[in-house]
Amino acid sequence: MKDLESFPIENRWPAADPTVLQLYSFPTPNGVKAAIMLEETGLPYEAHLVTLADKDVKSPEFLSLNPNNKIPAIIDPNGPDGAPLALFESGAILIYLAEKTGQFIGKTASERAHVIQWLMFQMGGVGPMFGQLGFFYKFAGSEWEDKRPQERYVNEAKRLLAVLEKSMEGKEWIVGDYSIADIALCPWLNALDFYGAREAVGWQDHPNLVAYVERFYARPAVQKGKNIPPRP
Incomplete structure (x- = not known):
């Protein structure tokens, strides 16, 4: 492990405990993926609130970690x-944490491939x-006034x-x-x-999905992770 002081983001969101994983996020559907995964795995971490305002996501400190100015991002x-390791993109973070812990990525090579398939379905x-x-x-x-764009995305x-x-x-x-x-699908x-x-x-015409989302949010780690970092 190396000192995190070499990361510019430390100047704005300093780690209280630099020995644990650092999460920089906001509780959006993408942001909570990382928090929920960390809660599910039991990895020790610190969460830093990065709002969606330009002053945060477009700050030099955050851009040094994610040049695409989107949450979440981590430093392990x-x-x-x-x-x-500094990493951005919620899907990449999920895969990394799953591989790091050996959890939630399937029990066989075939299952792993299909888990990643559905993760990409969510991402893309x-x-x-x-x-x-x-x-x-x-x-x-x-x-x-033109409702064609709205109709397009409702239909999709x-x-x-x-x-x-x-x-x-x-x-x-x-x-x-x-x-x-x-973890990727249900928040969305x-x-x-x-x-x-x-x-x-x-939505109510999809009983399998209604039950699926209810089952997901009944998990204690999801209940905790969905509000990390807490909104101001």
């Missing part, structure tokens, strides 16, 4: 090869499309939900046991409520 002082489909749905349904885009959300609903038939979790794929499915879009996408 106990990284591979005896050196600290559910996350971006639901995010656009939120913009056009709840935020600034909802005020646009419906399509993605149909894929998941069918895939969850007769299952408790998306691939075998609980995994990082579930729950975001439909935050966007006020459940009725628009026919």
Whole structure:
């Protein structure tokens, strides 16, 4: 382990205990993925609140850790090869923590491949499309007179939900046991409520997904991780 003082982000969000993993995040669907995973694995960590305001995510200190100015990001002082590891992108963080701990990434090579498949489905489909749905349904885009963009993302959300609903038939979790794929998917499915879009996408017509999300949020680690770091 090396001293974290070499990381510029320490100048703004200093570690109280530089021997544990440092999480820089905000409780959005992407942000809580990392916090929930840390709670599930039991790894010791510190959480630092990085708001979505430009003064935080576009600060030189945060950009030194993630040039894409998005949360979450981590520094693991106990990284591979005896050196600290800085990492951004929520999906990459989930895979890294799963491999580091040997947890939540499948019991076989085949399961691992399918867990990563569904993680990529969230990263490339559910996350971006639901995010656009939120913009056009709840935020600034909802005020646009032209409703074609809103209709596009409502319809795409419906399509993605149909894929998941069918895939969850007769299952408790998306691939075998609980995994990082579930940790990636469920916060985004729950975001439909935050966007006020459940009725628009026919959420109640997806009983497998309704039960899936309820099962996910019943987990103690999820209940704790969904509010880390606490909103100001």
